[in-house]
Amino acid sequence: MGHFRPDPPLTPTAPPSPRMASTVAKTLSSEVSLLLADVMAFRTGLIYDEQMMNYNLLWDYPVCSIEKPERLSTSYEKLKYYGLVERCIPLPYREAIEEEIALVHSLDYIEAVKSTASMNVDELKTFSHKYDAVYFHPNSYHCAKVALGASLQLVDAVMLGEVQNGMALVRPPGHHSQKSEACGFCIFNNVAIAAKYAEKTYRTKRILIVDWDVHHGQGIQYIFEEDPSVLYFSWHRYEEQQFWPHLKDSDYSAVGKGKGVGFNINIPWNKIGMENADYLAAFFYILLPMAYEFNPELVLVSAGFDAVIGDPEGEMRATPECFAHLTHLLMPLAKGKLCVVLEGGYNLRSLSESVCMTARVLLGDPVPPLVGEMVPCTSAIESIQNARAVHQPYWNVLKNQDCAFIKDPSTIGIEEDGSQSSTATTAEEKEVTTVFTVSQGFDEFMDSHMKKVLVLTPRVRTAVSGCGEKLTILDQCLQVEKKKITMEEVGILISGGDCAELKDEYLLLSLGKIFPLIDKIMKREVRNGIAVSSTLSSGAFAARYSTTVRASRVLLLLLGETDIPTDVKEDEKILVVQVYGNQVEKKQSKYYIPISWKKDNEWDGDLLSSLFEIILPLAYGFKPELVILAVGSNIRIQEVTLAHLTHFLQVLAEGRILVISQASDLVETLVSSLLGNPLAAMSSFVLQQENALVLVKLRRELKQHWKLL
Ligand SMILES: [Zn+2]
Numbered sequence: 056m057g058h059f060r061p062d063p064p065l066t067p068t069a070p071p072s073p074r075m076a077s078t079v080a081k082t083l084s085s086e087v088s089l090l091l092a093d094v095m096a097f098r099t100g101l102i103y104d105e106q107m108m109n110y111n112l113l114w115d116y117p118v119c120s121i122e123k124p125e126r127l128s129t130s131y132e133k134l135k136y137y138g139l140v141e142r143c144i145p146l147p148y149r150e151a152i153e154e155e156i157a158l159v160h161s162l163d164y165i166e167a168v169k170s171t172a173s174m175n176v177d178e179l180k181t182f183s184h185k186y187d188a189v190y191f192h193p194n195s196y197h198c199a200k201v202a203l204g205a206s207l208q209l210v211d212a213v214m215l216g217e218v219q220n221g222m223a224l225v226r227p228p229g230h231h232s233q234k235s236e237a238c239g240f241c242i243f244n245n246v247a248i249a250a251k252y253a254e255k256t257y258r259t260k261r262i263l264i265v266d267w268d269v270h271h272g273q274g275i276q277y278i279f280e281e282d283p284s285v286l287y288f289s290w291h292r293y294e295e296q297q298f299w300p301h302l303k304d305s306d307y308s309a310v311g312k313g314k315g316v317g318f319n320i321n322i323p324w325n326k327i328g329m330e331n332a333d334y335l336a337a338f339f340y341i342l343l344p345m346a347y348e349f350n351p352e353l354v355l356v357s358a359g360f361d362a363v364i365g366d367p368e369g370e371m372r373a374t375p376e377c378f379a380h381l382t383h384l385l386m387p388l389a390k391g392k393l394c395v396v397l398e399g400g401y402n403l404r405s406l407s408e409s410v411c412m413t414a415r416v417l418l419g420d421p422v423p424p425l426v427g428e429m430v431p432c433t434s435a436i437e438s439i440q441n442a443r444a445v446h447q448p449y450w451n452v453l454k455n456q457d458c459a460f461i462k463d464p465s466t467i468g469i470e471e472d473g474s475q476s477s478t479a480t481t482a483e484e485k486e487v488t489t490v491f492t493v494s495q496g497f498d499e500f501m502d503s504h505m506k507k508v509l510v511l512t513p514r515v516r517t518a519v520s521g522c523g524e525k526l527t528i529l530d531q532c533l534q535v536e537k538k539k540i541t542m543e544e545v546g547i548l549i550s551g552g553d554c555a556e557l558k559d560e561y562l563l564l565s566l567g568k569i570f571p572l573i574d575k576i577m578k579r580e581v582r583n584g585i586a587v588s589s590t591l592s593s594g595a596f597a598a599r600y601s602t603t604v605r606a607s608r609v610l611l612l613l614l615g616e617t618d619i620p621t622d623v624k625e626d627e628k629i630l631v632v633q634v635y636g637n638q639v640e641k642k643q644s645k646y647y648i649p650i651s652w653k654k655d656n657e658w659d660g661d662l663l664s665s666l667f668e669i670i671l672p673l674a675y676g677f678k679p680e681l682v683i684l685a686v687g688s689n690i691r692i693q694e695v696t697l698a699h700l701t702h703f704l705q706v707l708a709e710g711r712i713l714v715i716s717q718a719s720d721l722v723e724t725l726v727s728s729l730l731g732n733p734l735a736a737m738s739s740f741v742l743q744q745e746n747a748l749v750l751v752k753l754r755r756e757l758k759q760h761w762k763l764l
Pocket residue numbers: 268269270359361368398399400
């Protein structure tokens with residue numbers, strides 16, 4: 056078929072031990088084998104040890120009272136409660152050795168921390184107060200070595216392929232600590248040392264650190280600000296420098312230094328009360344495009360959960376399932392090598408629910424729906440836009456985009472008379488946001504909220520119909536019988552039955568494969584499905600059929616050229632996005648969005664850019680109950696790009712997606728992505744100038760109809 060293949064040929068990373076999976080599977084009943092396939096595909100490591108609870112605050116020091124041992128035990132108990140611990144592979148902890156600590160910290164500092172093990176309370180107090188917002192206990196040194204050792208064990212397990220991804224539940228946290236300084240509850244910088252360790256041990260050349268804790272990990276920034284091998288991304292409560300740690304270095308203008316310029320991304324939140332839409336917008340407009348261009352070999356998450364609703368430090372309003380979405384969005388990077396290391400999080404309920412949401416998605420569970428209106432606030436847009444503007448000179452993907460500063464960076468925070476501007480949150484706004492942090496009703500709120508977002512996982516992940524039976528990977532899928540569809544049955548779906556295409560018997564054969572898959576997906580019997588169809592026009596019929604059975608809103612993403620019936624384009628239940636490369640102008644309407652590339656070859660990077668900047672933001676607002684991806688046979692993109700696209704679309708609609716492929720030789724790649732297998736890296740990620748302009752124009756037009764993320 057006509058799609059392009061990368062050179063040298065790339066195949067998606069195989070699931071762990073595929074031969075073993077298929078051999079064992081054939082000896083078992085089909086249902087057991089499908090469940091086994093699920094277990095084989097997701098190997099998530101978990102490190103936790105009670106030893107890290109063996110230190111606490113020994114004197115009255117209100118600033119530090121929230122960092123307590125229960126943060127860890129509550130998170131672990133919640134993982135057990137949801138049955139997630141037994142699904143993870145337990146990884147052994149170890150103590151880090153001095154040589155490892157010294158990858159980041161000075162020997163003098165290590166000696167000083169070591170000496171705290173024999174101090175009495177008065178000495179500990181004096182020692183602690185030399186630093187900013189940190190306390191020491193005689194066990195602190197030991198626990199800090201265990202927390203770091205656990206982080207390094209996780210890196211080892213992921214880099215050696217013993218697990219695909221994993222989580223280290225550790226304390227003390229690390230991201231504030233610096234070369235010779237403890238800070239903000241942090242003693243050794245677990246994630247920064249983990250990055251240095253991966254570089255040293257595995258020769259990892261590019262590492263992405265995503266710091267979604269609500270505080271700025273200034274320690275990580277300082278350690279890597281001149282280092283282009285580590286891309287550091289942090290969002291944080293800032294309030295124009297009025298929030299701790301009150302550093303100008305936390306603003307978006309800190310982009311790195313020397314060789315590291317462009318590799319430090321700060322998104323300063325200048326208001327409290329940031330919500331799910333604000334966090335997603337930061338991922339779509341900044342982090343994901345830059346991360347794809349950076350192409351990391353390992354992703355480390357400084358996973359603080361103090362940016363969640365109810366946290367007394369963050370005072371933000373994102374809900375726990377937002378972290379399921381963020382985790383899913385990071386999984387395509389670095390061939391799925393993802394290490395999540397706990398940092399902050401001080402509301403025990405928010406913390407533990409968010410830890411579980413993250414773990415679920417690492418394990419491959421469906422991503423729950425996000426509630427609420429998906430529109431970022433003005434202040435968040437300003438921070439994101441300024442970060443894009445300041446990074447535009449360093450990143451090709453931003454080069455031809457709309458990236459003007461919203462405020463002049465040289466005057467930000469300073470009024471004309473030289474006084475500090477007061478964009479910090481007012482007392483009134485704070486009251487609204489903190490209502491849950493002080494009220495007795497928080498647990499009730501959380502109980503009812505979690506009931507809304509905890510979704511059932513269909514027993515079978517992927518169903519196939521009419522894809523042939525030769526591919527080994529299909530052993531992991533449920534084969535669905537096709538049924539006979541008549542012209543009359545289809546005719547009533549579109550244009551009152553007078554659609555010329557109904558005379559095409561190949562279309563009827565395709566729909567006979569597609570409709571039973573839609574039935575199974577919408578009945579939650581399977582999570583997703585795939586069928587081969589000789590004609591791309593089956594996509595529109597599939598979408599219309601879905602709305603007549605159970606789906607009240609369907610996102611139809613078509614890759615390639617085909618005519619779409621007018622009544623489908625105008626149907627407010629079906630959002631149609633058609634991406635194609637033949638430059639034919641098509642008339643756009645609210646529910647029909649054509650993206651026609653000016654440059655009609657190698658639009659892999661362009662397609663993913665349009666996904667981040669247009670398709671996903673639109674889809675989050677539209678909230679589809681089913682996603683249909685129809686892939687034409689003559690589109691000029693690589694298979695690996697389709698695999699990434701298929702992964703991202705599973706963040707919507709609780710993972711309910713039907714893929715229709717016109718080319719049968721794409722089936723293996725698409726099924727692998729539907730099964731949740733790790734993805735190969737894309738060979739390059741370029742947004743071509745001509746096509747960037749298409750996206751800029753389209754975004755402006757869409758704002759008439761849609762409140763974009
Ligand atoms: Zn924090």
